[in-house]
Amino acid sequence: MTALTPANVLKLRCTNSMGGHPLSANGAFPMRFSLGQRPQNRPPQAVVRFTHQNSATLLHVQDLNVRYGNKTVVEPMSFSLSPGQTLALVGESGSGKTSTALALCGLLPRNAQVRGAAYYQGTDLLSLRPAQLRTYQGSQIGVIFQEPLSSLNPVLRIHTQIDEILKTHTSLNKKQRRERIIQCLKQVELPHPETLMRQYPHQLSGGQRQRVMIAMAIACAPRLLVADEPTTALDVLTQKSILDLLQKIQRESNMAILLISHDLAVVAERSDHVLIMHEGHIVEQGPTAQVLASPQASYTRQLIQATLPIELNLHYQQSEPETRRTESTPPLLRVRNLHKSFSQKNKIQRAVDGVSFDLYAGESLGLVGASGCGKSTLSRLIMRLYDPDAGEIHFQGQPLSALKGASLQTLRPRIQMVFQDPYGSLNPRTSVGKLFDQLQRLHYPTRSRAERYQHSCTMLDAVHMSSQSLDRYPHEFSGGQRQRIAIARALLLQPELLICDEPVSALDVSIQERILDLFVGLKKEFNLSYLFISHDLAVVRYISDRLLVMHEGKIVDTHHFENAQWSAPQHPYTRRLMQAIARFPFSLAPHLEKSF
Numbered sequence: 001m002t003a004l005t006p007a008n009v010l011k012l013r014c015t016n017s018m019g020g021h022p023l024s025a026n027g028a029f030p031m032r033f034s035l036g037q038r039p040q041n042r043p044p045q046a047v048v049r050f051t052h053q054n055s056a057t058l059l060h061v062q063d064l065n066v067r068y069g070n071k072t073v074v075e076p077m078s079f080s081l082s083p084g085q086t087l088a089l090v091g092e093s094g095s096g097k098t099s100t101a102l103a104l105c106g107l108l109p110r111n112a113q114v115r116g117a118a119y120y121q122g123t124d125l126l127s128l129r130p131a132q133l134r135t136y137q138g139s140q141i142g143v144i145f146q147e148p149l150s151s152l153n154p155v156l157r158i159h160t161q162i163d164e165i166l167k168t169h170t171s172l173n174k175k176q177r178r179e180r181i182i183q184c185l186k187q188v189e190l191p192h193p194e195t196l197m198r199q200y201p202h203q204l205s206g207g208q209r210q211r212v213m214i215a216m217a218i219a220c221a222p223r224l225l226v227a228d229e230p231t232t233a234l235d236v237l238t239q240k241s242i243l244d245l246l247q248k249i250q251r252e253s254n255m256a257i258l259l260i261s262h263d264l265a266v267v268a269e270r271s272d273h274v275l276i277m278h279e280g281h282i283v284e285q286g287p288t289a290q291v292l293a294s295p296q297a298s299y300t301r302q303l304i305q306a307t308l309p310i311e312l313n314l315h316y317q318q319s320e321p322e323t324r325r326t327e328s329t330p331p332l333l334r335v336r337n338l339h340k341s342f343s344q345k346n347k348i349q350r351a352v353d354g355v356s357f358d359l360y361a362g363e364s365l366g367l368v369g370a371s372g373c374g375k376s377t378l379s380r381l382i383m384r385l386y387d388p389d390a391g392e393i394h395f396q397g398q399p400l401s402a403l404k405g406a407s408l409q410t411l412r413p414r415i416q417m418v419f420q421d422p423y424g425s426l427n428p429r430t431s432v433g434k435l436f437d438q439l440q441r442l443h444y445p446t447r448s449r450a451e452r453y454q455h456s457c458t459m460l461d462a463v464h465m466s467s468q469s470l471d472r473y474p475h476e477f478s479g480g481q482r483q484r485i486a487i488a489r490a491l492l493l494q495p496e497l498l499i500c501d502e503p504v505s506a507l508d509v510s511i512q513e514r515i516l517d518l519f520v521g522l523k524k525e526f527n528l529s530y531l532f533i534s535h536d537l538a539v540v541r542y543i544s545d546r547l548l549v550m551h552e553g554k555i556v557d558t559h560h561f562e563n564a565q566w567s568a569p570q571h572p573y574t575r576r577l578m579q580a581i582a583r584f585p586f587s588l589a590p591h592l593e594k595s596f
Contacts, residue, residue: 057080061104063116064077064078065115067113067115069111072280073096081224081256085256086256086273090264091278092511097260101260103118105137120136138165140222140223140224141226142220144213148210149209158185159197162184166181169220181215182194184216188214188218189245196208205372206234210234214242223256227258227259229261231266232506238371239582243270247270262508265581268585270582272287273286284299292304308512308538310541310578313541317561332360334359335392336356337354337390338356338378339353339388340374341389352388352553353552353554357548364532365530365547365548366533367540368548368549368577371535376501378550382400412493416495416497417501418487420506422479428474432472432473432474433456436452436459436470436492439493443493462525463484463487464484480507483503483504491526500532505535516539537578541561546559549569557569
């Protein structure tokens with residue numbers, strides 16, 4: 001039997017394609033996509049070839065333009081990508097990065113109007129009919145989407161979803177397809193692929209789901225891989241593992257990668273060329289080291305100034321030192337020997353294992369660790385969303401475990417939470433005003449309607465949002481605006497402790513900067529205490545007075561922001577976290593005149 005190497009998989013591709021989604025006919029991407037409006041003055045069945053293309057160029061984009069009605073989201077842009085090269089698209093949300101990539105893949109909605117040309121090995125992808133384009137999608141061009149949980153079909157097993165791609169684009173028989181699926185899962189370094197392939201997406205961790213997405217994308221050995229924020233919201237260890245894996249596959253197959261990211265450190269470390277986008281325009285492009293080390297455009301400099309390089313040890317107290325607490329100050333929150341376990345398939349998983357710490361009034365306490373270490377479980381125990389198996393939690397000297405019913409409801413306004421995904425935590429069918437009003441009516445029944453409205457406006461003003469936002473729904477705001485609304489909602493009840501669970505992990509660097517500055521300002525204005533949970537060490541380093549490192553349910557390390565051990569941690573796990581952080585291979589000091 002012929003060995004199933006990537007080269008032989010290429011030979012086994014068939015030219016016919018099945019109906020359904022261009023990448024998978026199994027429903028893994030339930031929304032119906034098409035190329036959008038066909039470029040004008042071009043015969044619909046003509047395949048346009050580009051005869052003057054450099055032989056070393058895999059993809060040449062010329063004057064690509066994307067519009068929705070009268071709104072232009074991508075202005076005419078041109079760039080090229082060669083085999084084995086990584087080109088990064090960088091910019092804020094709404095800059096046109098994803099629209100550019102989806103236009104090349106033919107995955108824009110039907111109402112999109114696409115102009116220009118995208119020559120892939122001499123053939124203009126934008127001139128192809130949908131049936132012709134499907135022979136490229138998933139076969140020649142693979143895509144890794146930003147959120148694997150929403151991109152994978154929740155009711156189909158992993159092997160079924162990968163198998164559908166192979167059935168669509170190759171002539172492999174059933175046995176060969178199974179071997180290729182196992183080979184792909186091994187290639188992305190997933191353990192026990194024969195067992196894992198029979199699982200459903202929800203049974204895998206975030207990092208495992210992302211690896212499955214990569215396995216699907218490389219199943220037919222594509223020449224071009226489009227990676228749309230492939231490591232957003234992943235912890236630094238998983239992020240490094242995923243990026244190392246992509247580079248390994250790229251070296252083995254000479255694959256070109258179009259990387260979309262808002263993480264400038266990742267872009268600086270992992271890409272050859274970079275293309276900076278702002279409001280649909282290319283403001284700067286060139287070799288990555290040249291563009292980021294010596295930016296010419298003011299917007300590029302703004303993005304760099306909004307970053308938090310871990311090596312600079314930036315901290316919010318560097319500009320305005322705060323009054324230190326004394327040793328006799330009683331803690332606001334005291335946690336002692338806390339335990340919480342979950343049973344899964346007759347196995348006991350210890351999510352929180354003997355955790356103890358103190359959090360003082362006016363203090364920002366950071367909690368960092370990889371996915372699955374128990375950070376979120378700990379926050380839910382403090383919120384009394386879970387009951388602990390053992391241990392004690394005291395808030396202002398009062399035991400939380402003893403509170404029930406009305407006494408627990410009386411306490412809840414004093415401890416509030418800001419969740420990672422504001423879109424998922426805000427009711428999409430309720431306006432912001434109604435959401436705020438309902439919360440106040442529940443906890444402050446004696447307030448009049450006018451008082452509730454005035455308090456809502458005051459909290460929105462505190463997070464720099466207009467009172468007109470009260471009449472709008474969550475989907476009408478950007479990601480950064482939704483996070484501000486989530487913070488305002490938490491502040492409505494005038495809490496003393498705010499638990500922030502990954503509040504900036506999926507935000508652009510410029511929006512992240514504004515949200516962090518907002519947290520600093522609110523802390524001073526309302527005398528707040530924070531338990532700030534994040535996998536981003538630079539963010540935690542900036543916002544926290546003390547840092548707790550969590551691993552496998554235990555607190556394994558503690559640091560004060562002025563501690564010299566921060567740059568040279570002693571615990572092996574903390575060192576692993578530090579070593580996994582993406583870093584700029586050149587100094588950013590000349591461009592960071594405006595410190596946070």
